[in-house]
Each structure stands twice: as C-alpha cells, then as structure tokens.
Amino acid sequence: MTTELREAAGTSPLRKALETTTMELNFGPQHPATHGVYRAVLQLDGERVVGIESIIGYLHRGIEKWVEYRTYTKATPIFDRLDYVGAILNCHGYVGTVEKLMKIEVPKRAQYIRVVLDELQRIANHLLWLGTHALDLGAMTVLFYGLREREVIMDLFEAMVGQRLLQNAYPIGGVRLDFPRGWERACRNFMAELPHRLDEYETLLSSNRMWLQRTKGIGVISGAEAVALGLSGPTLRGSGVYFDVRKCIPYGSYEDFDFEVPLGENGDVYDRYIVRVREMRQSLRILQQALDGMPEGPLMPEKLSKIIRPPAGEVYFSVEGAKGQLGYYLVSDGTDKPWKCHVRSPSFINLQGLEKMVVGGLVADVVANIGSLDIVLGEVDR
C-alpha cells in the first residue's frame, strides 16, 4: 500500500481494509530446495523477500561434545559425518589437527596421497553441488550428469579406502594403504574425461540465457561484506577475495603444486557458480601434478605410538574444505581424550551471508542463493 493511499485513507475503516501486511512463509525444514533440514522463515511482501530468519539445529548431533568422550583415534570417523559430501576433507582436517598438536611429521608420500584423495573429494562435492544447484533452478539433467561423474569418483574411493561416502580415509599420522593396482590408471582415465564433461555442463548452463538471467546479478555480496561476515571458500572467492587456505596457509604439501585460485567479479550467484566450476578444473591440475610427482616412501611415520596421547596444549588447524575454510580447534589436557573440540564449519558461517543476499530479492532467488552457498546441514548443525 503506497504512502499516498495510506494518507488519503487516514484512520478510516477504509484504511484498515486497504492495509497490507507481510506474509510469513516457512521455507523448510521439509522443502525440496533447502538441501537438508534447514528452515528459513521468510517475510514476504508479495513475491519480494523483506526478511529472513534462519532456524537451524534440526540435525544437531553434538559431535563436538561426543568427541570429548572418545579417544583421539576413535574420534576420526565421526568427523566424516559433518559434511557428508566432502567427508575426506573433514577427516584430513581432524587428523591434521592432531598431527599438528603432536608434531607428527607425515611422510611425503602419504601427504601426496592425501592431496589426491582430497582433490577427488573436492571434485565430487562440487559435482553434487552443481547438480543440486541446477536442479533448484529447474535444470534437472545436470544433476544426473553430475551424479554420473561423481559415481566414478565414488568407485575410486571404494577401491582405495573401501567406502564410498563416509570413508574414514586417514588414520592419524598418514594413510593406511597405498593405491591398489590399476587405481592410478582408472583415476587418470577419469581425469582425462572430466574436462569434456565440464564443458558440457557449461554448454548447458554457463551460456544458457535462462541460467544467466537466473543467476547474474542475484544475491550480490561485496568482497568487504563477505569478509566481514567471515565467509570463506568459493562463496568468498565469488566476491573476488583472494583467500584459499591451500595457497594462503599451505598445509599437506599444497605448496608443491602450481594451481590458480579462481575468483569472481561481482559476488553474485553466477560468480559463485563459475568459481566452483573453474575450481574443479584446477583440482584436476593438482591431481595431475600429484600423480605425476608421487614420491616413494613410507605411508606412516616410523615411530608412532599406538595410543595417541598428545601433550597438553591447544591447537588450531584449518584445511580448505569443500565449502570453505574448515578449521578444528582442539584443547588437550595430556590424556588420550580431547578436553575440548570446536569445529569452524564453513557451511555454518557461510549461512550468515544468506540474509545479505536474499533480502530485497524474490522468493525464487532464495532458492538460487541457498543453492549457491553450498550448505550441508550436517556441517551447519554439527
């Protein structure tokens, strides 16, 4: 209701009749586009979003507390359950933290194997994200193509560590087993095929005018705002901020590899999309280099006691997770159980950016924005 109309109506009953209110719309927790049990309470003025409140916690499992009752070794598999589509990266983050706490030197070969698996996991995560994001915007075929490629990665994981989704890939100190026979060849075949498939996705999406109209200029968040909100990962890089843990705080031999950090320009949904697609190509580059330059050597450090009992102290370690900077903060009191554990889960923090992105947009853009954030509720709620 416009102001003039309201003025003209004065305090008459007409005014009451003409008054419009905002509508509250429950978006989730059971909703096809929220990627899990995420609930957003939208305030709508017609189709326009004037307010959004995120309600989370439907998938809270108390992992951080749970860890305090388990030994360091036993805690490893549970962290896979944080971001269950990028489980290996979570695992790497946790074991890396314990290794940093105990000052364990991971053998070079183990580090390279970790890089290979990490990058494969990143590609798998981005493929699934691409599919679901496209499905949110109506392009359902990309989902199936993405799943098809992801399936190959899953098979590679199954052959390498025995599990497909929640792999429990790394023990503290290194990796369990070397590549099985023929694994490298299969991996290289996949790496040769993927760029063509990525080209196809880009044909279906990047150049499609409907896709561009749906994503360009939607959910803009500037670099400064993104930094202020603590966003990380592709969501931050989409706004043109150069921050990638692999480059800025190198860990696990990432400094050995030559790769670029793709950046967006405007910080809109399209940029976040294109950053991830380019990131997959960069991951392929890293994979290529890691497989080519794979050093020989042991997989586990020589002197590693069976019982992990780190010295008292605290440690923070972060890896570039699939969604952003995935950090682990551990406090040890010298026993074999962590005294306190905290996870800086990128999905949770990236979700802060949602309000900036959607307010003022339309309902349909909420879907595009949630998709472009790439949240996994297991990680948001922990």
Next chain:
Amino acid sequence: MTFESLMTYVGWPLIKIVILLGVVAFCVAYTVYIERRLLGFFQSRVGPNRVGPFGLIQPIADGLKLILKEDIIPANAQPFLFRIAPIFAIVPAFVGFAIISFAPPLVTGAGVVHPFVVKDVNLGILFLLSITSLGVFGIVLAGWSSGSKYPLFGSLRSASQMLSYEIPLTLSVLSVILMAGSFRLSDIVDAQSKLPFAIPLILAFGVYVISAVAETNRIPFDLPEGESELVGGFHTEYSGMRFAFYFLAEYANVVLVCCVATSLFLGGYKIPFVPYETLLAAHPILVSALGLAVFGVKAVLFLYFYIWIRATFPRYRYDQLLRIGWMVLLPIALLNLFLVAGIKLWLLR
C-alpha cells in the same frame, strides 16, 4: 424424430465421445510413461523399466496406487471448493479434444462421409481457446481452497502466467485463421495440403510453441509448480485421486497442445509428398489409417521436442517469465499478425 436423426445427433456423437475419452485417457497415461522414459534417456539413465516388459504397465500401477491412496483434505481447506477444483482442471483438458480431426474423413460407398472428429464445430478454434482457458479456474480454486501458502502462491502465479500467455497464443493462432480463412479445424488442415503453415508462419509457430509450453506449465515456464520453490505448487495439498486428476489434466493439456500444433502448423493428418487422390483411389480406409498414423507421428514428434526441452533447460523466474510474455512474445505475435494480414490483403488477393 426418427431413429436416424437420433443416431446422428445423439448416438454417434456419444459413441465417438466414449471412444475418444478412452483413447485420450490411454494416450495421456502413456504420455506420462513416454515422458519419464525419454527423460531418462536424455539423462543417461533408463527410466521406469520394472513394471511389466520395458515398464509398460507402469502407468497402470501408478494409477492404481493413486486410487488406493488416502484422499486428504487439509484442516484449513474449504472442503467444497477443494473437492471440485480438480474437476475444473480436468474437464476442459479433455473437452478440447472434441473438435480435433485426427484423420481424413472416411468416405464409404454412396458418398457417405464419416469424419474422425466428435464434432467439427465451425468455430472450432474459438471453442478450443475458450475451453482450455477455463482450466485456470481449477488451478486458482485449488490454490485458494487449500488454505495453505504454497498453493496460494502457485495459483496466483499460474493465473497471471496463463493470462499473459493466452494472448500471444491466441494471436499466433489468429494468423493461422487468417491464412486458412476459417475457424473450422478441418478447413485449416485442408488449407495446408500444399505446405504446412509452420513454414510461412514460422514466427507464429515459434510464438505458439513457446506460449504453449507456458500454458501447460512446463519447464522452462513451470512456475506454478516450481518444484524447488513452491514444493508442488497449486497441488501441494492434494493427494490420491484428486492429485491424479491434476496430473492427468496437465498431461492431457500437453497432448492437446501437441494435437493442436499438429493440426494448425504441421499439416495435421495431411500425408506429405503423396497426393490425396492417388491414395483415395487405392483404398478409402488406407487414406484414413495413413492419415491417423501421420497425425500420430507428428504429434509424437512434437511431444518429443517438448520433453527434450524439459530435459535441457532451467526454469525462468516469475517476473522474467511475465516480461517475456508481454514484452517479447506479444509484440512478435502482433507483428506477425499484421504481416500476415497485409500479405493476405495485398499479395494473395
């Protein structure tokens, strides 16, 4: 009233209606199957293939499942409107088939003609347009009576979408009428014996295809149901048989649009490259059977294109969709209409 006249006015049409209803319902059910199957192929998977050979019994299984499901009426709903809304949706979708001639009329001895159409109304197209636009009532009523927010959104979107796309659709059909000089569908088909209208009226055909996609609420214009935003759109609260009605209505509309496009733009049952007389000389039944087959093939090709589009494109946003309707399609359709009228007036006089 003699028996003959009774048969002509009541008996035959009734028989035809019953046959047509059966055939159309069958076709619609299998359209769903074909769509799922083809969509699967486009997406590098196989689609439903478990029930029966090649999954051919899948539509029947789906129907049975839907019949056996509980019919839920939400507490907030307005029960009466909620109950009748699906009927509003499904009836227009099926009535539209009444005026479509599926095959050349069968000429038996002594010059008796059996047309393959329930009623070849002389204002057929007009009837069709007005009937199909009634379908929006089913959607709006469903959205309103569900007493829930998502359906309300869906129905509001749908109402504005259908209103905006009806106009370019009608305008593009008008140019066909100008070309053919008749509202009667069989006349329009006859006017295309040399050249299907899709070629001279390429603009109108394009506008028709796009607005038809929008009219039938399919990707990239499937906003009313926009699965990712509005859950199920206007039929979110429906279950069981009432949901099946909407489902059937949607696919009946798809089939109807395919049939209409075939009749209006692709030459209907006209058999390409073979003159009508030679076939007629061979056998009258052959003409009708071949014509029916040609009609079917054309319609299925159109359907294939439809599914292909669905497999490829993302969805437009609500405001973008309306903008395309009013600011792109409408001017093009108008321009085309004037062009056709001008050509018809001054060149083809």
Next chain:
Amino acid sequence: MPGALHRLVRMMTFPELASGLGVTFKWFHKPKVTEFYPDKRPVLPYRAKGRLHVDLETCISCKMCERACPEDCIKVFQPPKEVFKTDKRPVQFFISLEHCIHCGMCVDPCPTGSIHHSQEFEMASYLRNDYLFDRTTLPYDLDVKHFKQGILENVVEKGQ
C-alpha cells in the same frame, strides 16, 4: 549498430540453447549408466568394507578390535585362564552390526587378521536381532585354506 544487430540475431535464433539441446541429444543415444542392481550384482572391490567376518579359529581373544571400535559394537569374551594358556580362541564374540559404521578401525589393529571386512553388502533385515552376531551366527570365513586343512567341517560343527 552491428553489435546490436548481432545481439538481436542471437536473441532470435537461440544458438546457445540449440547447443544445449545438442548435449542432451548426444546422451540420448549413448549407452545408459544405470545399474540394474538386483538383476546384475556389482562386484565390490577387494578393499570394500562390507559386513564384518571373523575367523574364530585364528582369533586369539586379544580384544584389540574391541578397544579400537569407536562405536563399541564388538565384545570379545576370553576363555577362562587355564584354557587360555593353551587355547586362545574366544568363548563368545559379539558384533552388533546395527551400530557398526563400517569404519574399519577394528581391522587395523588385529594381530592375526581374524576380523576383516567382506564384500558382502546386502545386510538389510526386518529384525533387529538379525544384526547381533554371536559366535553361533557370525559369518565364518570359508576360505579355500579351510577347505584344504579340513577345518571346514569343524567350523560348521562348532557353529551349530
């Protein structure tokens, strides 16, 4: 002006949409990737972490697996002290697959390799009790080795 014309032509002729349609059309003809699961069973790779198998003949009741399991789903009962000196085989061995997360952490420390994953992956059941394995229901590892040594009969006998 030519730029605008070019854009108009692009807008009206949909070249990029056509190439998108080309991609889907290409895959329409390619072989499909669907797995026909119950008809064609996949062969899992050697390292796949399927259902746990325990070779109770070689197990020495050291309880390493029990201690390593993060979900506490293994319980091993050592034989009484006198017997244990000569025969280290466990008197009872519980695995609750209901809680097992197939993480493989029990397999790593086992000194004899008695506990290990199999490639079996069809573990669905209607009854909760079906997931609790004790020494009578544990799937024994029917290795070729056992056939050769004639242990198989023993195993089957003891299992009943």
